[in-house]
Amino acid sequence: MRSMPEADSQSPGPVLPADDVVVEALRCGDEDMFAALLTAWSPGMLQVARAYVADEYAAEDVVQDAWVGVLRGIDKFEARSALRTWVYRIVINRAKTRGVNDARTVPMTSLATAKEDFDPAVDPGGPLGGSRGADDSVALPQTPVAWPSPEGEILALEVHQHIERALGSLPARQRVVITLRDMQGYSSDEVCAILEITAANQRVLLHRARASLRGTLDRYLTAQSGKEPTR
Amino acid sequence: MTTMNCEEFVDLVTAYLDEELDAGTRRRFTGHIGVCGGCDVYLRQIRVTVAEVGRLPARNLTDRSRENLLEAFRDWSAR
Structure with missing residues (x-):
């Protein structure tokens, strides 16, 4: 022993x-x-x-x-x-x-392909980013507006449901990376080793996944604040 | 020191959070936060997003799967 x-x-x-x-x-x-x-x-x-x-x-x-x-x-x-x-x-x-x-x-089910990883990252509300298509960039959002709830208060089940759904729509490689990094808390080195990808590639995938989920939360939380005018 | 624009800022957020920016770029990055309220908000929102993803409930194997695997282990180790 x-x-x-x-x-x-x-x-x-x-x-x-x-x-x-x-x-x-x-x-x-x-x-x-x-x-x-x-x-x-x-x-x-x-x-x-x-x-x-x-x-x-x-x-x-x-x-x-x-x-x-x-x-x-x-x-x-x-x-x-x-x-x-x-x-x-x-x-x-x-x-x-x-x-x-x-x-x-299963008919009508599309295979996830590597190509999806290189589609422009979805960061809705970002028309400013419309002209940009470089692989390593994320569309620039419109001037971000602060979310209504203080950070500690957006723990609602609804937020989780929105995130879960958004995770489901990510390309597989982005989803795996954000799962390992942000759900499991593994280091970028370990994630690179698991997926056998470069640090730069890992960062692009994580970047796109986070930007996409931020966009989802932004749509949800901004819509929430729209219901209750603050001024 | 050249200033950083919002596009560059957004592109570098993940590298910044992983502490992978060189000292000069890091200074330009944090300098931009001081002059751009929108990017300050964006960075905070990315941090909130990361934290919320980390708080998603995780589940484990069902009891049945776990039992199956423990049994498989016993069979395997008796090989």
């Missing part, structure tokens, strides 16, 4: 021992360790899988399947990446495959 588990300093979440300890425990059949991993990582894996598949049920299947894949592969895991990075790559691969297969069997 090691004395003290080393905190995973990379990002928030439940404290797990260092990778080598976890891997050795799994190989030795330590069910508690496996259970701890399920608890710690499955929520993020479900959110990530959801970027590629049609619904929560498919995401649940994908994550189960990915965990079985983890067990099958753990003996050969060589720690060339962090364990969590490797696990996320497995879930993303499976989710992509599932997403493509589901799209083939």
Whole structure:
């Protein structure tokens, strides 16, 4: 037994021992360790899988399947990446495959393509940005107007619903990046490693996703304030 | 020091929040906040957006899936 588990300093979440300890425990059949991993990582894996598949049920299947894949592969895991990075790559691969297969069997469902990632970012209310189409830029919004509620008060269920819906309309790659960065709180380095993309690409995807969600919140909150004139 | 316009500001928001701007660009960025109320608001709204996304409720596997996986683990480790 090691004395003290080393905190995973990379990002928030439940404290797990260092990778080598976890891997050795799994190989030795330590069910508690496996259970701890399920608890710690499955929520993020479900959110990530959801970027590629049609619904929560498919995401649940994908994550189960990915965990079985983890067990099958753990003996050969060589720690060339962090364990969590490797696990996320497995879930993303499976989710992509599932997403493509589901799209083939469901007529009228369009496949998400890489092209979508390069469509101009949607930041509604931004006609000033109309002439700009560069890949790495986000449409400039009209002069932003402060949102009516103080930051701490916009926790309403409705806000969450608007965000959830907006997440659903993001291209898969943008959704995965904002999920890992802003929902799971992972570092940009880890997200680049998981998705095997460059830091610049990661930032563009995150930038577009955030701008798009800000636009959604802006439309909702500005409409709310319109109902109650402030002056 | 050249001034920063709103377009450049919006393009750099994510790099700014990740603390990836070089010192000079960072100074121009924060300098722009001081003179442009709209971009000040925009930056705040991006921060609120990030925070709200982080507060979305997350769910875990269903109990049934979890049980299935623990059982799969027992089968696997008895291999």
